[in-house]
Amino acid sequence: MxxxxxxxxxxxxxxxxxxxxxxxxxxxxxxxxxxxxxxxxxxxxxxxxxxxxxxxxxxxxxxxxxxxxxxxxxxxxxxxxxxxxxxxxWMDGEPVAQAPRNVLKALIARADALGLKMMSGVEPEFHLISEDGAEISDARDTQEKPCYDQSALMRRYDVISEICATMITLGWAPYQNDHEDANGQFEINWDFGDCLQTADQHAFFKFMVKAIAEKHGLRATFMPKPFSNLTGNGCHVHHSLWTPDAKSCVFADDTDEMGLSETAYHFLGGLMAHGAAMCAITNPTVNSYKRINAPATLSGATWSPSSVTYGGNNRTHMVRIPDAGRLEFRLADGAANPYLLQAVLLAAGLDGIDRKLDPGKRLDIDMYTEGHKVRGAKKLPLNMLDALREFQKNKALTGAMGPAFSKAYVKLRTREWNQFTHHLTDWERENALDC
CATH class of the missing domain: 3.10.20.70 (Glutamine synthetase, N-terminal domain)
Incomplete structure (x- = not known):
């Protein structure tokens, strides 16, 4: 433009x-x-x-x-x-250091100084629900395994096709639309780009989906776990590092079994080292922890990780290696800030490269059924407060994201946690009135 x-x-x-x-x-x-x-x-x-x-x-x-x-x-x-x-x-002639887009741009500049450019694509899942938010919008969408359900997809054709057609008009090159694993849940995939462009598109996508849903008398939500018995809304990130001209993928190595370079493994090592602390950014709300630590849902699987592990083409891990030259980060959810999501991935990965971190052993197992057998795999935080504490004590991440941002973020999110703890829930009343 x-x-x-x-x-x-x-x-x-x-x-x-x-x-x-x-x-x-x-x-x-x-x-x-x-x-x-x-x-x-x-x-x-x-x-x-x-x-x-x-x-x-x-x-x-x-x-x-x-x-x-x-x-x-x-x-x-x-x-x-x-x-x-x-x-x-900006304020007083300087970029506001705590502002998310500025945080991402500072990390992009750091990568650029190393001759690296992060390219990424996102897969934001969302539910189409009733205007009052009480239920999914399609009363006939009740299958135990509704993923890819053709009829349910077509009953929401007017909404999904308008969103996709809008993306085509914008030149985003969307390439598939599907009904996801939860009743009333959908996903639209589009082409990847440099991580700032992807973050801008991700931000606009959330605005666009909600606006178009409203046109059709519906409500769209990216809430991580809007229904306790259904799969939550993830936001998977496919990412890789490239040369500054975006012509050569630095993550690719055809001599490696998984098609990854030494740089890619060090970047992955950073994700493994900082996985628990990253949760404060990638899973930022109280509700987020109802998704990543959930029991099996109606479909039989949560499709979200519960520990810091990686595998090959295996969706039960925090990081999947779907094919040569890229990683898929599966931890993040629909509440993740589009700019901070890209920023924290870059911060963790660059630290891994800087310190030549080893990601450890690849686990070629189903973590949902065999994860209890793995020794030493760090569990993800059980709640928002634990995640904030992990982030606050992680000097590599807080330093890379910037002290102004890190202090502000922990302060405001801790305030949110305190507000939550002051709230009396129906569960408490149902289970403690007879104490």
Whole structure:
């Protein structure tokens, strides 16, 4: 895209721009800027009060200006008079160090200094539910194993096809749509790209899916575990390192049994070393731990890991090696912040490369049925507080993600945990009234 948003507006018939940024909790914030003002606003940025979003700020902080990245601009196919553009928060002439997109860009710069570029693709799962959120939207979607159910998929054809057609219009090259393992659950896959582009697309995808679902009188949710008896919403990340020109995959080595280079194994070693601490970022909510530590669901499997292990083409591990030259990180869920998800993968992997970490032995077993036999495999945190503690004490990750970000993130997420612990649940009343 061109760098002149005013020209973009004139050429495309855009009347308004959503100047967007994503806060620490993954909430997308925006101001609606008319095309007549966009030229000046592109120079100065859109002003926000940082305290009004999930950033560690107070009302005493000065204005925060979100500078739009014109390369990210997307015209809304379902509302073409509006364009969305991702932005970077600045304050007092400096990038806001705790802002997620800035955290990712700092890690990209670090990789670039090493002559490396991370390419990635995401697989965000979501449920289509009733508007009140109480149940899945398709009363006939009741199979015990509904994955790939053709009839259930086609009953939601209007919604899924519109989302996919929108992605085709945007040039994202989507290549398949499917009904997933839970009743009412779907997934749409599209082409990979550099990790900042993927993060921007991931952020827009969540906005787009929700908006199109609303058009059809439905609600879309990426909540990790919206129904206790059904498989939760994961967000798998396929990723690899390339040369700066994106022409040569640094992870690939055809002499290796799994098709991975020494660099890839060290990157994987970083994921293994930091898996538990990464949970604070990749599985960021109280509800996240109802997915990764869940009993078997209606379909027979949770499709999510419970320990820090890797295997070949085996979906029961935290990291899968599906084919040569790439890794699939299967831990993250639908609540993961699109920017922080890419950032923490890069932070952990680069530490593995820097310290030449060994990922340990590949496990070619079904972790769901044989995992109890494995000695020394670290278990994933049982709850959000344990994950935050793992992250806080992990100096490699907190250092790579930046002290300003790490302090702010732990502070605000711990506040959220404390709010949860103050909440009285129905389960407590049902099980403790007779104490």
């Amino acid at each position: 061109g760098s002149d948003l005013a020209k973009f507006a004139a050429d495309k018939g855009v009347r308004f721009f959503l100047f967007n940024f994503t806060d620490l909790f993954g909430v997308q914030r925006a101001k609606l800027v008319p095309a007549e003002a966009v030229g000046e606003m592109q120079k100065s940025g859109a002003g926000f009060a940082g305290f009004a979003s999930w950033l560690d700020m107070t009302p005493a902080h000065p204005d925060m200006f979100v500078m739009p990245d014109a390369a990210s601009v997307i015209q809304l196919p379902w509302k073409p008079e509006v364009a969305w553009v991702a932005g970077d928060p």
